[in-house]
Amino acid sequence: MSDVLATGTVFAGEWRVQKLLHAGAISHVYEVEQTSTGARRALKVVHASVGIDPKFRELFVQEARAASKVKSEHVAEVLSCGIDTTTDKPYAVLELLEGKSLATHAADSGALNPGEVLSLITQLGHALSAAHDVGVVHRDLKPEGIILAETHAAGAPHRIEVQFVGAGKVASEALHNTTAAMGRPLWMSPEQSETDAKLTPATDVWPLGLLAFWLLTGKPYWKTGRDMGSAAMTLLREVLYEPLLPASQRAEEIGVAGMLPPGFDAWFEKCVTREQEHRFQHARDAIAALTPILQAVAPPPVATAQQPVLGAPLQLPPPNLAAGSPIYRASAPRRVASNPPPAGPSKPNKALRIAVIAAAALFLLGLVGGGGYWFYDNQQAKAKKAASAKADKEREDEREAEREAERKKREALKNWSDEESPVPISAKDPMWGRREAPVTIVVFTDLECPFCAKLETTLDLLKTDYGQEKLRIVYKHNPLPFHTNARPAHEIAEALYRAKGSEAYLGFKDKAFKNRTQLSGDEPMEWAKDLGLSRADLNKVKTAVDEKIEADITLAKKLGVKGTPHTFINGIGMSGAQASTKFDEIIRAELEKAKELTAKGTAPDKVYVERSKENFNKAPDVDPDADKDPAKDENVLWSVPVGDSPVLGPKSAKVTIVVISDFQCPFCSKAAPTLKQIKNEYGDRVRLVWKDNPLPMHKRAEPAAQFAREVRAQKGDEAFWRAHDLLFENQKAIEDADLKVYAFRLGADPAKTMAAVTQHKHKTAIENDQKLAVDLDASGTPTFFINGKRLIGAQPFEKFKTVIDREETAATAAMTAKNLSADAYYDDLVKNGRGAAFDIKTPGPIPANAPRKGSKTPKVVIQWFAELECPYCAKSSPMIDEVLRDYGDKVQVVWRNYPLPNHPNARLAAMAGEEVRTQLGDEVFFKFVDAAFERKKTGDLDRFGLEMAALDASKSSPKGLSVAQFRNALDASRHEARIKEDEDEAKRLGISGTPGFLVGKYYVPGAVTATKMKSAIDKALKDTP
Known part of the structure; x- marks a missing residue:
């Protein structure tokens, strides 16, 4: 604020600053006093940083x-x-x-009547x-x-004043070099967004139309x-393109509705185009x-106690808008010179005398005629008033009908x-999306289920x-009996839904999934309190809550x-x-089927x-042959190498259990005592093999894995398993300071151990284990392979015993x-x-002009079939960057356009990307991809x-x-042929969704x-020489 003039400063030798009125981005406005006359004026002074240009x-x-010059x-x-x-x-x-601004006046008054709008x-x-x-x-x-300056005049109490300095522009100069939008986007005409x-x-006609709409309705068009902060760019987009x-x-x-007069639409369209x-x-x-549009609906003038001036017109004439003529303004007092000439005697003007005589004659005629003229005028006013009252009542009736329809709609939504669906749902179930x-x-x-999370x-x-217009998600309770903390959490969630609705249920659900390890304590009830539910509230509805959860569990069994999780997509x-x-594929097909139904007359809420x-x-299930699915069939044999992993037990053991686990996973922690029980029961007849799979949501899992690996490197396998037990026994205390203490207790060098942790010394070994987990479809933890047979989750000892006994036999x-010798059996198996x-x-051949990044002489080419409106493609982008970074000159990524029909902006986005590549090359193209993905997060695509x-x-x-x-x-859809070329290749290869990756000849679907x-x-x- 160093640019601000101090009070008392005399500016330009004549204007003494009284106070700052407005601090703007380009200038400051002050109230000043003219030193020679004492007159109060406004002084606008441009900032030095701007005025230097x-x-x-x-x-x-x-x-x-x-x-x-504007008069x-x-x-x-x-x-x-x-x-x-x-x-x-x-x-x-x-x-x-x-006075006050029109903005303030409208905020105070709301929508104005047509008469006041006409005046303004x-x-x-x-x-x-x-x-x-x-x-x-x-x-x-x-x-x-x-x-708006106050005038205290009858009929129009406000006089409008507009300032042009600093806002106006000489039209001849405005033809060129306009490089930035001057006005707020709310009122700014679209041409001002363009250079030149x-x-x-x-x-100026554009904002005139918008102002009229705003004054009549009380709301912007x-x-x-409503939000001129973060929504400014969204608003500008609406102004320019929607x-x-x-x-x-x-x-x-x-x-x-109903606040705009007849004929306004056509006038508005002539302004706002x-x-x-x-x-x-x-x-x-x-x-x-x-003028005639508003005059037709303007209320009659309000009568005042002021006596009519003799000779004044009996009715207000319409505004005279001929070029150069003044506008009639009942409210605007004429400005007078500072030194008016002294009054003196003068002869009555002849025209005035005639007007007075004519007025008197009319007055006498009214008396003689029994007041016929005035009676007619009063009748006309009454008729107008009655018509206006009737119109007001009709509008109010319409609004009441709308309100009643809305009430009925809300009531219907409640019930x-x-x-009648085979997968029945109702208003008793929490829901996201539209009915x-x-x-x-x-x-x-x-x-409590990690897979549900x-x-x-x-x-x-x-x-x-897909948004709420296309997709609805309905939740049913199915707490599994071995998840001991699940049922109480579901009880709270159901009680919240009953008390506060779907939003509260969804909020609690999200909180529970993000904090599954805290479901056993008091935290769930604290979350509920934050959402407005007390323990007393829960107790009041406990019976009804239990009935609903049991009903859902019964339904689950029936179906x-x-x-968990188990989903039904329109019954699939x-x-x-x-x-x-997989969800995408089904949803897209169902959207098409729904269109066919509604086209035939099926109501949307019956689809x-x-x-x-x-x-x-x-199709009772999307995969009726689940027993043939390796992810579900415990009898399928998997190739699970032991490799150089930590081992507990001899190679001669007839049963080898490979454990794929995560040191921060609460379910892995539950499984650790079971593994101890197995070793106690079977001894050297069973061999345990550890494989690391630290999950990304467990931030301390990777440091813990590094720690255990380093302890093994220093002290051997036996020390590794002691570290394994120590980490699981103290799972909530595995920060760096804790690990340092554990290193000391295990006899390892604490400094050397922590250096290995912070430098990620064993990164390659851990990543190799993770790759193996992916190959084995063992993305969740813990997963066990007992002589190559999969067992998922923290299962009870009895389940392990059944499989171990079978495999030993x-x-x-x-x-x-x-x-075979015992040592050779497992590898042979x-x-x-x-x-x-x-x-x-x-x-097929890759187009020469397809966008590329990475190595120019790659051993492996990854073709990325994607589109810019797909959120899964955006999710894949960081993965692509990681791959390029880790494989260096071995890999190249090629973008292939595959805009899907259910994404309305995808094809236009592909066209935009190809044009960016054509103008500025591949590097800028991929920057455009990143920028488009970022905008997709806010829907601005x-x-x-x-x-x-x-x-x-x-x-x-x-x-x-x-x-x-x-x-x-x-x-012109200039790049349509280029996009079609990519689409045809995707269809030929049988790629149905995005993203899809062709890694050499290997197809990898989805956001992997x-x-x-x-x-x-x-x-x-391995396929390349």
Whole structure:
């Protein structure tokens, strides 16, 4: 604020500062006193940092001089302007406007009646018309800059004053070099967003239309007009690109239907159209067209106690909008000279005498005629008043009917039911999404289940991708008996739903999944209290809560649900936390089927029932051959090498248990005592093998794995297993300081051990274990392979015993039959087991102009079939970066366009990307991909969002983006053939969703982890010489 003039400062030798009125981004405005006359004025002084620009200085003074030529009682008078010789700052001295802004007035009053709007808009039109007549365009018209001065006059209590200095622009200068939007996007005409925009009087007509809408309805026209902070770019996109709805349609959409007069839509369309040439070409034309529209519905003038002036007109004439003529303003007092001539005797004007005589004659005629004229006038006023009252009642009746319909709709939502579906749901179930959504996912969940938590990540992506209009998710309780903390958590969740609705349930669910290890304590009840539920509230509904949970469990059994999570997508059953691509495939197909149903007349809220009936009967589960699925079949043999992993037990043991685990996983901790029990029971007949799989959500799992590996490196396998027990026994205390203490207790060198942890010394060994876990479809922990047979989760000892006994018997028989030693048995057993399996494709030639990054001479090429509106593709981007970083010159990534039909902006985005690549090359293309993915998070991936992403990406290029060329490419679909080429290849290869990766000849579907991708790369590298 060092630029601010102190009170008492005399500026430009004549203006003494009284106080600061407004601090703006370009200038400050002060109330000043003229030292010679004592007159109070407004002084606008440009900031030094801005005023130093010669071009700006010239334009500012030019604008001020041009504004001084605008002759209107509604324009702030410019008294002087120039460059102050002392401070070298441009300035202008203006008439001091006193009153409140139009923004404040409207905020206080709400929607205005048509009569008041007519008065205000007419005055504003006079100001703009006067400016346009002398070649000045305001270009920054907004309510905050329009002042209402109190007049205390009958009929129109406010006089509008508009300031042009610092906002206006000489029209001849406005034809070129407009490089930034001057006005707030809420009122700014779209042409001001363009470089070298041509500004004409029609530029001011756009905000005139928006202001009229706002004054009549009390709300801005734009949907995002409520938040001018973070929503500014969203609003600008709406101004520039989204469809311009008729004013009455928008009014109905935002809840102010019936407040616009007949004929307003056509007038508004003539103001608010993006083509300047199609607007009114002068403010005078716009006002002339609006006047009869508002006069037709304006309430009659309010009678006052003031006696009519003899000879005054009996009715107000309509505004005279002919060029150069003054506008009739009942409220605007005429300005008088500071030294009016002294009053003196004068002869009565002849015209005045005639007017007086005529008025008197009319008065006498009224008396003689029994007051016929006045009676007619009063009757007319009464008729108008009655018509207005009738219209008001009709509008109120319409609104009441709308409110009643809305009440009925809300009541229906409270009691909706799809009980006739084979997977019945109702208003008794927590729900995300709209009742009428064409696709419904019913989720049987367990709040302590790690796989349910994993599924939530996929569901969140689906929510983002499809939105509440297309997708509905309904939750059912299914707490499993071996999850001892699940049932109490479900009771709280159900009680929250009953008390606070779906939002509270969903909030608690998310909290529970993120903090599954805390479900055993008091935390769940504390979370509930934060959401508005007390223990007393829970106790009151305990019986009803238990009944609902039991009903859901019974339903799950009836439907054949054997575990969690289990989902039904419009009746199609699917067990487990399946890949997002599998959900996508089903949802897209169901959306098409739903369209067919609604086209035939099925009500949207009946689609779920119809589709679930057909799907459930036809396909009780998406994978009816679950027993043949290796992920579910415990009899499938897997190739699980021992390698150089930590071992507990001799090689001669007939049973080898490979443990894939995570030191921070609570379920792995539960399994640790079971492993001890196994060793105690079977001794050297069983060998344990450890494989690391630290999960990314467990931040201390990897340091703990490094620690145990380093203890082994220093002290051997026996010390590793002691470290294993110590870490699980103290799972909540595995920070670096704790590990240092444990190293000492285990006899390892604490400093050396912690150096290994912080430097990730054993990274390669741990990553190799993780790759093996991916190959074995063992993404969750713990997973066990007992002589190559999979066992998932923290199972009870009895389950292990059954498998161990069976495998021990089988081993004895096989060793005898094959004459194998005990040492050789395990390797012989698993050598033919199932390993990493990827579908093999036959890729065609890659287009020469496809975007590439990575090695220029790669051994393996990864073709990334993707699109920019797909959230799973965005999720894959960091994985691609990691792969390129880790494999260096061995790998190249090629982008292949595959815009899916259910993503409305995907094809346009592909077109935009190809144009960026054409103009600026591959490197900028991938920066555009990153920028587009970032914008997709907020939903800003329409045409405007794509242009902004392209401009962001182009900042790294010295050449820069040609916006005109970019827009033309999108308009002409210039790269359609290039996109079609990629699409045809994807379809030929049988790729149905995105993302899909072709790693050499190996196909990897979905948003996979870097570990899974590296497994495919390693396999492809083995194929290369």
